[in-house]
Amino acid sequence: xxxxxxxxxxxxxxxxxxxxxxxxxxxxxxxxxxxxxxxxxxxxxxxxxxxxxxxxxxxxxxxxxxxxxxxxxxxxxxxxxxxxxxxxxxxxxxxxxxxxxxxxxxxxxxxxxxxxxxxxxxxxxxxxxxxxxxxxxxxxxxxxxxxxxxxxxxxxxxxxxxxxxxxxxxxxxxxxxxxxxxxxxxxxxxxxxxxxxxxxxxxxxxxxxxxxxxxxxxxxxxxxxxxxxxxxxxxxxxxxxxxxxx
Amino acid sequence: xxxxxxxxxxxxxxxxxxxxxxxxxxxxxxxxxxxxxxxxxxxxxxxxxxxxxxxxxxxxxxxxxxxxxxxxxxxxxxxxxxxxxxxxxxxxxxxxxxxxxxxxxxxxxxxxxxxxxxxxxxxxxxxxxxxxxxxxxxxxxxxxxxxxxxxxxxxxxxxxxxxxxxxxxxxxxxxxxxxxxxxxxxxxxxxxxxxxxxxxxxxxxxxxxxxxxxxxxxxxxxxxxxxxxxxxxxxxxxxxxxxxxx
DNA sequence: CGAAAACTTGATTAGCATCAAACCAGGTGG
DNA sequence: CCACCTGGTTTGATGCTAATCAAGTTTTCG
Numbered sequence: 187x188x189x190x191x192x193x194x195x196x197x198x199x200x201x202x203x204x205x206x207x208x209x210x211x212x213x214x215x216x217x218x219x220x221x222x223x224x225x226x227x228x229x230x231x232x233x234x235x236x237x238x239x240x241x242x243x244x245x246x247x248x249x250x251x252x253x254x255x256x257x258x259x260x261x262x263x264x265x266x267x268x269x270x271x272x273x274x275x276x277x278x279x280x281x282x283x284x285x286x287x288x289x290x291x292x293x294x295x296x297x298x299x300x301x302x303x304x305x306x307x308x309x310x311x312x313x314x315x316x317x318x319x320x321x322x323x324x325x326x327x328x329x330x331x332x333x334x335x336x337x338x339x340x341x342x343x344x345x346x347x348x349x350x351x352x353x354x355x356x357x358x359x360x361x362x363x364x365x366x367x368x369x370x371x372x373x374x375x376x377x378x379x380x381x382x383x384x385x386x387x388x389x390x391x392x393x394x395x396x397x398x399x400x401x402x403x404x405x406x407x408x409x410x411x412x413x414x415x416x417x418x419x420x421x422x423x424x425x426x427x428x429x430x431x432x
Numbered sequence: 433x434x435x436x437x438x439x440x441x442x443x444x445x446x447x448x449x450x451x452x453x454x455x456x457x458x459x460x461x462x463x464x465x466x467x468x469x470x471x472x473x474x475x476x477x478x479x480x481x482x483x484x485x486x487x488x489x490x491x492x493x494x495x496x497x498x499x500x501x502x503x504x505x506x507x508x509x510x511x512x513x514x515x516x517x518x519x520x521x522x523x524x525x526x527x528x529x530x531x532x533x534x535x536x537x538x539x540x541x542x543x544x545x546x547x548x549x550x551x552x553x554x555x556x557x558x559x560x561x562x563x564x565x566x567x568x569x570x571x572x573x574x575x576x577x578x579x580x581x582x583x584x585x586x587x588x589x590x591x592x593x594x595x596x597x598x599x600x601x602x603x604x605x606x607x608x609x610x611x612x613x614x615x616x617x618x619x620x621x622x623x624x625x626x627x628x629x630x631x632x633x634x635x636x637x638x639x640x641x642x643x644x645x646x647x648x649x650x651x652x653x654x655x656x657x658x659x660x661x662x663x664x665x666x667x668x669x670x671x672x673x674x675x676x677x678x
Numbered sequence: 679c680g681a682a683a684a685c686t687t688g689a690t691t692a693g694c695a696t697c698a699a700a701c702c703a704g705g706t707g708g
Numbered sequence: 709c710c711a712c713c714t715g716g717t718t719t720g721a722t723g724c725t726a727a728t729c730a731a732g733t734t735t736t737c738g
Binding site: 267268269270271272273275277278288289291292294297298327328330331332334335337338339341342344345346347349350351355359387425429 | 513514515516517518519521523524534535537538540543544573574576577578580581583584585587588590591592593595596597601605633671675
Binding site for chain 4: 598599634635637638641657
């Protein structure tokens with residue numbers, strides 16, 4: 187029933203069925219609890235519910251008092267914030283292996299809205315669980331800190347690569363970033379024009395024009411409105427010329 | 433000799449002279465080691481050298497293998513990153529009480545260049561010191577994590593408030609942010625036009641024009657090229673109308 | 679004092695926002 | 709099944725904002 191079982195055919199040890207969910211999980215090595223051994227997982231898996239969200243559904247809301255962080259197992263989640271002028275800006279994207287809502291682990295309210303961009307599967311990590319484990323597993327705190335630093339790097343990258351330069355440059359950089367979340371079949375999730383605008387600080391119209399232009403240039407192909415196939419060589423070439431341009 | 437002594441006249445306990453440096457430090461309650469008691473400080477102060485930097489001097493460089501974080505005690509430090517197009521962008525400012533270069537505590541290289549904007553006084557916190565202390569003082573790790581989260585919030589604020597909207601709006605927001613680092617006499621550090629441009633993603637010329645306009649409007653006064661006196665009511669009013677504008 | 683750097687101001691232009699109108703896909707109800 | 713509506717997308721025409729190019733002016737510093 188639980189979607190994770192789809193990879194569990196090769197189960198070999200005596201861990202109970204639910205623990206296999208964690209052990210077999212495709213992102214475990216990437217995830218927060220990746221540092222734990224199977225025996226430790228055995229004791230906690232039942233306290234880490236896995237959840238699913240459909241596109242547009244909120245995982246959590248800014249300023250809400252949260253008690254859990256989330257490990258993204260599948261799909262893409264966006265973190266967005268309102269600004270003082272009433273607009274909204276997407277400040278980060280999270281994909282498989284990423285941990286979001288870490289601030290809940292500090293007893294703080296969530297700093298941003300988290301919304302599913304695609305169908306999403308996540309594991310919910312309650313704060314109390316982390317508190318308990320961190321005593322016995324000091325590795326875990328270190329891993330948490332690394333994740334904070336990674337999130338910070340990510341934020342800085344948005345500032346340096348996705349917030350300055352010509353609209354065309356920023357769009358190309360976004361496509362490059364989206365390729366990180368690509369499916370094995372070469373398809374990448376293509377955000378709505380609205381979402382693109384909110385990530386890159388431009389209007390829907392401009393985003394649409396740029397995507398159309400890139401399609402004409404063969405950088406991009408859209409078998410489906412919400413999916414794209416990127417021609418990476420063409421993309422890299424376009425980036426190179428866009429860099430000269432300004 | 434050491435500048436910190438300037439506040440130590442009221443020393444009352446038997447801690448040695450150097451320990452008083454920390455105990456009396458104006459930002460101790462804000463700083464990382466603020467959670468430590470005086471007795472603990474006694475044992476570590478001599479391993480926390482205090483340093484000074486002049487405007488333009490680097491505290492550390494991106495990608496350099498660092499062994500220390502820094503607590504800013506006085507002045508303003510900017511963190512900047514090069515982008516793929518060869519430009520540079522200032523991604524954050526750090527003032528008294530802020531901790532920068534935390535990534536060194538994880539054994540990572542620095543993620544950005546840190547440069548003094550004003551005369552700066554900092555305390556250098558070696559990684560080994562934190563490693564030792566964190567065993568006995570679990571509070572410390574928690575405090576570190578809070579600081580990471582705070583840095584992340586800060587980065588998100590730059591994305592939402594300083595990277596989108598009209599040039600005028602962004603400049604006004606920058607002035608508001610700079611007021612956080614204001615001196616007791618009401619003066620705030622005014623960045624060079626170049627620096628403003630690098631923070632707000634605009635050219636020097638545009639930055640200059642906007643500052644000039646705000647001076648004419650009485651939002652701003654510049655007794656000295658590098659300092660400003662802000663008329664907060666006028667600033668807030670200008671922000672309000674700039675928000676309507678777009 | 680003179681040179682270099684930073685800042686200011688003006689004129690022109692390019693790029694993107696804005697306004698407006700089609701276009702298209704997916705869903706609903708007759 | 710089709711007509712219709714709705715929300716997202718695309719495309720076009722126009723205007724404004726900020727970049728660019730180009731002098732000046734002021735400040736800094738050797």
